[in-house]
Amino acid sequence: MVEQRIQLDLVFAALSDSTRRDILARVAKIEMSIGEIAEHYKMTFAGIAKHVKVLERAGLVIKKRRGKEQVVIIVPSSLSIASSHIEQYAKMWSERFNQLETLLKEEK
Amino acid sequence: MVEQRIQLDLVFAALSDSTRRDILARVAKIEMSIGEIAEHYKMTFAGIAKHVKVLERAGLVIKKRRGKEQVVIIVPSSLSIASSHIEQYAKMWSERFNQLETLLKEEK
DNA sequence: CTATCATTAAACTATATGGTTGAACAAAGG
DNA sequence: CCTTTGTTCAACCATATAGTTTAATGATAG
Numbered sequence: 001m002v003e004q005r006i007q008l009d010l011v012f013a014a015l016s017d018s019t020r021r022d023i024l025a026r027v028a029k030i031e032m033s034i035g036e037i038a039e040h041y042k043m044t045f046a047g048i049a050k051h052v053k054v055l056e057r058a059g060l061v062i063k064k065r066r067g068k069e070q071v072v073i074i075v076p077s078s079l080s081i082a083s084s085h086i087e088q089y090a091k092m093w094s095e096r097f098n099q100l101e102t103l104l105k106e107e108k
Numbered sequence: 109m110v111e112q113r114i115q116l117d118l119v120f121a122a123l124s125d126s127t128r129r130d131i132l133a134r135v136a137k138i139e140m141s142i143g144e145i146a147e148h149y150k151m152t153f154a155g156i157a158k159h160v161k162v163l164e165r166a167g168l169v170i171k172k173r174r175g176k177e178q179v180v181i182i183v184p185s186s187l188s189i190a191s192s193h194i195e196q197y198a199k200m201w202s203e204r205f206n207q208l209e210t211l212l213k214e215e216k
Numbered sequence: 217c218t219a220t221c222a223t224t225a226a227a228c229t230a231t232a233t234g235g236t237t238g239a240a241c242a243a244a245g246g
Numbered sequence: 247c248c249t250t251t252g253t254t255c256a257a258c259c260a261t262a263t264a265g266t267t268t269a270a271t272g273a274t275a276g
């Protein structure tokens with residue numbers, strides 16, 4: 001329970017950086033080694049490796065050794081937790097939506 | 109375009125703290141003043157006010173003055189941006205899902 | 217075994233964040 | 247106007263983060 005809240009912290013924090021979201025989008029399409037990922041950015045290899053580590057700690061990707069390379073692979077489950085969490089807000093706010101509209105009109 | 113990416117950074121960063129997610133869940137149900145919100149936490153009033161400001165900067169809530177209180181109200185649109193963004197990953201990974209399953213089995 | 221390629225780890229700097237306290241500002245009520 | 251209540255702002259501290267460079271480890275090819 002508490003663990004899952006921490007996990008969610010890590011997932012959202014990982015997604016809060018556009019470089020990491022970009023990396024995630026890449027490996028969602030094609031699995032890539034860290035070196036291959038790094039080629040697409042101005043940042044140093046070590047910098048990219050750190051970003052990948054953040055994604056890994058959040059459980060968004062895993063690494064699998066293939067020869068001497070380390071291949072980065074996306075993990076669906078953790079992202080779906082984040083997604084469903086956001087949907088919970090969606091439910092709650094939809095109940096309040098009309099109320100909100102009125103208030104925003106008042107503003108003008 | 110670039111602005112939206114920055115906005116998304118702010119939205120995910122705002123959601124990466126469990127206190128802020130908790131506040132968001134509260135105001136999604138019932139609009140509350142900052143003081144009312146603060147009553148539910150051990151943190152100081154100013155601490156909560158800062159968290160609310162983070163949510164506000166991300167566009168997740170707005171404040172509306174009601175008498176001498178400042179009422180915090182959730183804003184649907186920004187959250188839906190985040191949600192749809194996550195769904196984009198969902199689409200991409202679903203294409204790769206079978207491929208992934210195989211790899212995870214190999215692991216064992 | 218050695219040389220090489222891919223990755224990880226460590227040490228460091230700069231900046232951002234979460235939290236505090238205390239002072240200043242704003243609106244309402246006497 | 248003065249006081250009270252609710253909020254904001256500024257200064258400060260501790261810790262976390264993003265990035266760098268350099269050294270160390272792992273795996274493969276010869």
